[in-house]
Structures are given as structure tokens and as C-alpha cells.
Amino acid sequence: AVDIAKLRDLTGYITLDTGYKNTGATKSAITFLDGEQGILRYRGYSIEQLAEKSTFMEVAFLLIYGELPTEKQIADFEHEISHHTLVHEDMKKFFDGFPSHSHPMGQLGSLVCSLSAFYPESLKNNQTEEEINLTIIKMLAKMSTIVSWIYKKSFGHPVIYPQNKYDYVSNFLHMTFGQRTEEVAVDPVLVDVMNKLLILHADHEQNCSTSTVRIVGSSDCNLYASISAGISALWGPLHGGANQAVIEMLEQIKNDGGDTQKWIAKAKDKNDSFRLMGFGHRVYKNFDPRAKIIKKACDDVLEKLGVNDPVLAIAKQLEEVALKDEYFVQRKLYPNVDFYSGIIYRALGFPTEMFTVLFALGRLPGWIAQWKEMKVNKEPIGRPRQVYTGSTFREYVEMKG
Numbered sequence: 001a002v003d004i005a006k007l008r009d010l011t012g013y014i015t016l017d018t019g020y021k022n023t024g025a026t027k028s029a030i031t032f033l034d035g036e037q038g039i040l041r042y043r044g045y046s047i048e049q050l051a052e053k054s055t056f057m058e059v060a061f062l063l064i065y066g067e068l069p070t071e072k073q074i075a076d077f078e079h080e081i082s083h084h085t086l087v088h089e090d091m092k093k094f095f096d097g098f099p100s101h102s103h104p105m106g107q108l109g110s111l112v113c114s115l116s117a118f119y120p121e122s123l124k125n126n127q128t129e130e131e132i133n134l135t136i137i138k139m140l141a142k143m144s145t146i147v148s149w150i151y152k153k154s155f156g157h158p159v160i161y162p163q164n165k166y167d168y169v170s171n172f173l174h175m176t177f178g179q180r181t182e183e184v185a186v187d188p189v190l191v192d193v194m195n196k197l198l199i200l201h202a203d204h205e206q207n208c209s210t211s212t213v214r215i216v217g218s219s220d221c222n223l224y225a226s227i228s229a230g231i232s233a234l235w236g237p238l239h240g241g242a243n244q245a246v247i248e249m250l251e252q253i254k255n256d257g258g259d260t261q262k263w264i265a266k267a268k269d270k271n272d273s274f275r276l277m278g279f280g281h282r283v284y285k286n287f288d289p290r291a292k293i294i295k296k297a298c299d300d301v302l303e304k305l306g307v308n309d310p311v312l313a314i315a316k317q318l319e320e321v322a323l324k325d326e327y328f329v330q331r332k333l334y335p336n337v338d339f340y341s342g343i344i345y346r347a348l349g350f351p352t353e354m355f356t357v358l359f360a361l362g363r364l365p366g367w368i369a370q371w372k373e374m375k376v377n378k379e380p381i382g383r384p385r386q387v388y389t390g391s392t393f394r395e396y397v398e399m400k401g
């Protein structure tokens with residue numbers, strides 16, 4: 001077999017692939033994705049079946065531990081999580097210091113990184129499997145509490161504490177919308193759609209934020225800091241931040257008179273930096289299977305909740321026009337997971353700036369599974385090479401006058 005490392009040292013050869021469009025950085029047994037055929041499977045199970053039949057916690061278990069849980073396993077898993085949902089009260093002190101209108105993703109990244117200060121056992125070198133597992137449980141448990149704190153803060157409302165009697169998703173709904181009505185946590189429409197959305201976002205192999213989690217974790221960095229790095233990577237509008245950008249774009253189109261043809265033309269104009277947000281994907285070149293499920297869920301939920309959102313009609317019109325347009329067809333640009341998700345979040349009552357935080361809540365089990373796989377496989381520290389283009393030697397020049 002050819003020893004690539006030796007060959008590279010002998011020849012000085014380096015592969016240059018900016019944006020890693022064609023470079024595999026790892027082997028993984030978590031998520032199967034066929035971009036040409038629009039297939040997405042977690043551990044071999046189709047995203048369509050999981051979204052239809054399972055819960056977010058079952059999917060989290062599947063991603064992290066590799067198998068669908070038995071009834072006992074899921075009960076134990078949820079029981080353990082529910083006993084770690086309280087977040088150290090001292091964390092509230094600096095949480096209170098964030099300006100109330102600061103971006104929720106900035107708050108989330110900082111708070112998650114700070115968990116390492118409050119739960120320092122996560123910093124221990126050579127954690128046992130049991131200790132790693134406890135950190136994973138705490139991460140899952142505290143994330144939903146932190147996300148609901150951030151939601152409450154955006155309205156200046158007091159936080160609502162978790163209750164062990166609820167399952168994960170119901171507890172999250174209780175902590176966010178608990179003051180609306182007593183039954184909000186068990187409203188089957190809300191619970192069902194929240195489960196679906198979180199499942200559809202739960203993993204997506206080596207995307208920007210997941211690769212970030214793996215590369216940060218590869219330096220042996222603790223789970224909380226690795227996840228916090230992933231949250232930062234997710235924030236950008238070309239990645240998870242697209243769900244916020246989509247709604248802002250649809251609002252802008254609505255306020256501009258709703259002429260979708262005009263905005264499609266803008267997206268095609270190479271002298272205009274505007275892109276159709278929620279369209280296109282690095283890997284899917286046929287359709288994004290998540291977008292199909294979310295589009296249907298969007299119709300169902302808006303109907304069930306009796307919400308008539310004019311931006312839904314604009315989104316559908318944009319999709320219809322774009323899918324017939326040569327520019328989008330040639331470049332294989334289709335709606336992605338973010339195109340319709342924001343309309344659902346909005347119908348549920350989340351402010352636009354919260355959307356990417358909800359994406360992060362969904363993506364958490366995937367990040368954890370990928371971080372764990374990287375550790376179990378004892379992967380080496382991630383350290384890309386470069387092709388240097390600057391001067392190779394210059395004599396130092398003393399500063400004058």
C-alpha cells in the first residue's frame with residue numbers, strides 16, 4: 001500500500017481543496033447522505049421514517065449510541081436527562097448581564113462554553129466512558145433549559161424552571177410557552193411538530209458546524225467548549241443562520257409588494273450580492289429530503305393552529321418560479337431545510353432571532369455523536385495544510401522616523 005504521508009514528505013505534495021468540496025476528513029458511521037438522490041439516513045434509518053414515527057429523544061439516543069433504544073433504555077435515558085435539567089443558579093448572574101436584545105446565538109455560545117466552568121469534571125483528562133456519558137447527559141439536559149432562558153429574556157420575562165414530569169420536548173415547550181396555558185407542554189400539535197423539526201435537524205454529517213465540533217474536539221478539548229465552537233459556526237447565514245435570513249428575506253419581499261420575479265432576477269444577477277436564502281446546498285443536487293417533510297409539516301401546522309401567514313404564499317411562489325428557471329435548474333439549486341422551517345417557528349410564536357438557536361437545539365445530538373465518534377476512534381488532531389503564497393524570505397528593515 002502507498003504510504004501517503006511518506007509520499008507527501010518526499011514530494012512536498014499537498015492537496016489543495018478550499019472549502020473541502022471534495023476532501024473527506026474522517027470515516028463516520030453516523031449519517032448516510034446521497035446528495036444526488038436526495039437520501040438522508042441516520043445510522044441507516046431513513047429521515048422520512050424517523051420524522052414520522054420516532055421522537056427527538058429516540059433519535060438522539062440512536063445517533064449517540066448507534067441503535068434505536070428499547071422501551072427501558074429510552075425511559076432510563078430520559079429519566080437521567082430530566083435529573084440534570086437545572087442549570088447552576090450562578091450562571092444566571094452573568095446571563096442577566098447580557099443586554100436583553102443581544103443576539104440569542106451570542107448568548108447561547110457563551111453560556112454553553114461556560115458550562116465547563118460550572119461542571120469542571122468535563123475538563124478531566126482521560127475521562128472514563130461513564131464520565132463522558134454523564135457530560136453528554138448534562139449537555140443535552142442543560143441545553144434545553146438555556147435555550148428557553150434565552151427565549152424568555154427576549155421578552156423580558158422571568159424564566160420558568162424545568163419539571164421532571166415532562167418528556168424532553170414537552171419540558172422545553174413548558175419552559176418556553178408555559179405561561180400561555182397550562183396545557184401547552186402536552187398540546188399534541190406543538191409536541192409533534194417540535195419533535196419533527198428537531199429530528200430533521202439532528203445530524204447532517206460533516207457540515208461546517210459539525211466539522212468545527214470535531215476539529216476543536218480533536219485537540220482533546222472538552223465537550224462544552226467543542227459544542228460552543230459548533231454553535232458559532234452554525235450562526236452564519238450561509239449555514240444555520242439561513243433560517244433567520246429566509247424569514248427576513250420573505251418579509252422584505254412582502255413589504256416590497258411581493259413581486260417574486262423581481263427577487264429571482266436579483267438572485268441571478270452576478271453584480272448583485274443577493275442570494276435566494278434557503279436555496280442551494282453543498283451536497284444535495286436533486287432535492288433536500290428534509291425540505292419536503294418540512295414543507296408538508298408547515299402546511300399542516302399552520303392549518304391546525306389556524307395561522308394565515310402571508311409569507312408562506314410568497315415562499316411557495318418563489319419556489320415555483322425558481323424551480324422552472326434555467327439559472328436554478330442548471331446549478332441544481334433547490335429549497336433546503338431552512339426554507340420553510342422559519343415559517344413554522346414563527347407560527348409557534350418564536351421571534352426570528354431565535355430560529356438558529358432552535359436549529360442548534362436540534363443539531364446537538366449530532367454534534368455530540370460526532371464528537372464521541374472522533375474520540376472513540378482516537379482520531380489525530382485536525383491540522384490542515386496550506387499552499388503558501390507570500391514571500392519566502394525578507395531581510396528585517398529597521399523602522400525609520
Ligand code: ACO
Pocket residue numbers: 237238239240242267268274275276277278279280281282283331333336337338
Ligand atoms: N441564490 C442564488 N445563486 C446561488 C445560490 C442562491 N441561494 N446558491 C448558490 N448559487 C449559485 C452561485 O452563485 C454559484 O453560481 P456560479 O456557478 O454562476 O458562480 C453556484 O450557484 C454554486 O454556488 P456555490 O456558492 O459555489 O455553492 P456552495 O456549495 O459553495 O454553497 C450554499 C452552498 C452556501 C448553501 C449556497 O447555495 C448558498 O449560499 N445558499 C443560500 C444560503 C443558505 O440557504 N444556506 C443554508 C444551507 S443549508 C444549511 O447549512 C443548514
